[in-house]
Every structure is written in structure tokens, then in C-alpha cells.
Amino acid sequence: MDSDAAIVQAAFKRAAELxxxxxxxxxxxxxxxxxEHQGASLRLANRAQGIxxxxxxxxxxxxxxxxxxxxxxxxxxxxxxxxDGYYHYSLQAGDPRGVNNKYLWQSMERKQPLIYFxxxxxxxxxxIWQFRGQYTYLVRGILAITCLPVSQFAQNDSANSxxxxxxxxxxxxxxxxxxxxxxx
Numbered sequence: 001m002d003s004d005a006a007i008v009q010a011a012f013k014r015a016a017e018l019x020x021x022x023x024x025x026x027x028x029x030x031x032x033x034x035x036e037h038q039g040a041s042l043r044l045a046n047r048a049q050g051i052x053x054x055x056x057x058x059x060x061x062x063x064x065x066x067x068x069x070x071x072x073x074x075x076x077x078x079x080x081x082x083x084d085g086y087y088h089y090s091l092q093a094g095d096p097r098g099v100n101n102k103y104l105w106q107s108m109e110r111k112q113p114l115i116y117f118x119x120x121x122x123x124x125x126x127x128i129w130q131f132r133g134q135y136t137y138l139v140r141g142i143l144a145i146t147c148l149p150v151s152q153f154a155q156n157d158s159a160n161s162x163x164x165x166x167x168x169x170x171x172x173x174x175x176x177x178x179x180x181x182x183x184x
Contacts, residue, residue, distance in 0.1 A: 003056075003057075003058070004057050004058050004059060004060060004110075004112065005112070006037075006038070007037060007042065007054065007056065007057050007062065008060075008062060008112060008113060008114070010035075010037040010038075010042065011042070011044055011062050011063065011115060012113075012115070012129055014035050014042075014044060015044065015115050015127045015129050018030050018031065018044075018127065019127060024120065024126045025120060025121065025124045025125075025126070026117070026124070026125045026126070026127055027123060027124060027125075028047065028123040028124070028125065029123075031043070031044045031045045031063075031065075031117055031125060031127075032044075032045060032046055032047060040056050042054050042056070042062075044062065044063050044115060044117070045062075045063045045065050045117055049100055050064055050065050050066070050067070050077075050092065050100075051064050051091075051092065051100035051101065051103055051104055052064070052065070052100075053100070053103045059103070059106040059107075059110060059112075060103055060106040060107040060110055060112040060114070061100075061103040061104055061106075061107050061114050062114060062115065063114055063115040063116070063117055064089055064104070064114060064115075064116055064117070065116070065117035065118075065119065065125060066079040066089070066117070066118055066119040067119050067122075068119040068120075068121060068122050068124075069122065070122040070123070076093075077089075077090035078090055079118075081118075087116060087118070087128070089116065091104065104139050105139075107139050108139035113129070114129070114139070115127055115128070115129040116128040116129065
């Protein structure tokens, strides 16, 4: 097992511990707390970034998260469940392969699973990381198109999906949809 895979497995173990403690409403402070893995201090996520890769990982993300604002204002990203077990997550604004977005591309290319901290309340998360007892949530496709009108996307969904190399579900927003799926 390579070192990144070992880190991901340690993160899954920590996510399981948090679920035992908090159920489906894990507080933000708990996912931001440090935990130990082979003498290194890690965290599952941090407050500032939706796409998170610990510094000791070589490639890929360990987690992604959505947020719900405390004041009820709209989120700038269109993150949501689109079908049973499938999620639409938006890349950070800007270069679809830049900054932290590159970690999702790396996870997809390596078929490296990750944890999705899905916001269910302000500063409260449901960790989504397993399907039927398996660690299987993967980035299946990333559609990096910014200027296609929603109506055109609906008409050309199959063509866009083939171009992206996956079958994406949902409407196109001004950001970049990332399709998270459980592997069969």
C-alpha cells in the first residue's frame, strides 16, 4: 500500500470514529481536529478549503466539503445530491485544474476514494465515505465548461458527458460540476 493510500485509510478510520461519536451530525471542529497517523498529525479537513489535501500526501484529496451559511444566505456553489448515492460537487472558482482543484483531478485519475463532508446544518456535516460497508466514493467525472447555458446543457447532456468521459447528472452552473459516485 502506498503512503497516500495508507493516509486515506487512516482518514476513513477517523471518519468512522467520528460517526460513532456524533452520528450524522459531525461538528466542524471535530473534522478539523488533529489526529495521529504513523507519527504525523493529520486532519480530515480545514475551515478555509472545501477541497482538502494534507501536506504529507503526494497527490489527490483526502476530503471535500460543502457548507451551509449561518445567516441563511445562498451558497455560491451548487453542491447537492442529484440521485440516490450520487453527488454534484463544484470545483473552486477559477482555473478548473488549478489551486486545489488539481487534487480532485488527481483523485479521479488514481481512482483514489475520498470523504465527502456534506453539510446538513451550519458547521454540521454528514461524512459520506462508504457505500454498503465499502470505502468507495470516487470522483467519476469532472466537466470543465463555464459558459454553456443551462438549457443547452440539458439538450446536449449525452454529448457533454461523453466529452468528459463520464455520465454526469444535473444542471450546469457557472462553476464546474464534479460527479461523485460509489463504485460498483
